[in-house]
Amino acid sequence: MIENFKASWWKFLGILMLLYVVAGGLLFEVPQLPVIRESIRNVYFHVGMWFSMMFITFAALVFSIRYLRYQRAEDDLRAVAAVKTGLVFGTLGLLTGMVWAKFTWGQFWVNDPKLNGAVVGMLIYLAYMVLRGSVEELEKRARLAAVYNVFAFVLFFVFIMILPRMAEASIHPGTDGNPALASGDLAPMMRKVFFPAMAAWFILAWWVFSLYYRLDRLRHQIAELTENY
Amino acid sequence: MFEAGEKIFVAVAVISLIILGLAAFLFYLEHRIGRSEKKLRELEERLESGPPGESGIEPGARGSNREH
Secondary structure, eight states: OHHHHHHTHHHHHHHHHHHHHHHHHHHSOOOOOTTTGGGGGGHHHHHHHHHHHHHHHHHHHHHHHHHHHHOOHHHHHHHHHHHHHHHHHHHHHHHHHHHHHHHHTSSSOOOOHHHHHHHHHHHHHHHHHHHHHHOOSHHHHHHHHHHHHHHHHHHHHIIIIIHHHHSSOOOSSOOSSSTTTSTTTSOGGGHHHHHHHHHHHHHHHHHHHHHHHHHHHHHHHHHHHHHHO | OOOGGGHHHHHHHHHHHHHHHHHHHHHHHHHHHHHHHHHHHHHHHHHHHSOGGGGTSOTTTTOOOOOO
């Protein structure tokens, strides 16, 4: 029991931080800005989910590069688990963003380069899953997916970070500098919740990733056993 | 039932409950996966301890369809 707790302390910490983010995010004082008003509190959730998506897709890129270098099946399994986790957090980020857009811009979706780029980025990662499903041979699938994943991350980054900055008219905040981190983007009074929120969402993303990975590894091991016996 | 100013506390309580439920679900999944990993390790050890025929599972008896 104690051993289990020792191994899982960071998960408990993540949950405690998330509870703090919910309480602090909804109860602490926030700046009263026109249009956005109280909905600014969504920054602790929406931005956290998107940053987690970027963090975990970056991890997927690292695992794919490691697979291409060392050809270890574990790295391929880690990469696909990270992409699956990224898709979960990306979907949550899109949904929280849509609700926020409805309350500030009046519509669930507006024709904005940042929003469209986010969807294209998600579709790129969905295509990664389709690509994996279309190749039966394990090694070929892993190699193809790893190469595709390198391009997927670069394209994803271009669509959500570079193209929106080049576009002249984007109403999405954070198209200059680092979104939500620049001094003009985030009020100092929000930092005591924002930074723990980022850490909490990252921990949750890593936890979900580790579960996906262990599940995929189990399937892989069972498949190997089934083939041998 | 609740004053306007108190509703936010209800929202905090409900979202906190959802997060606790999610945490419980993730711990449950972890427990189930851990149990399956243990069973698989034991099975692998049994299979490695003797030739396939003697381990109780005949070669090819479980088919060769792979699902990745």
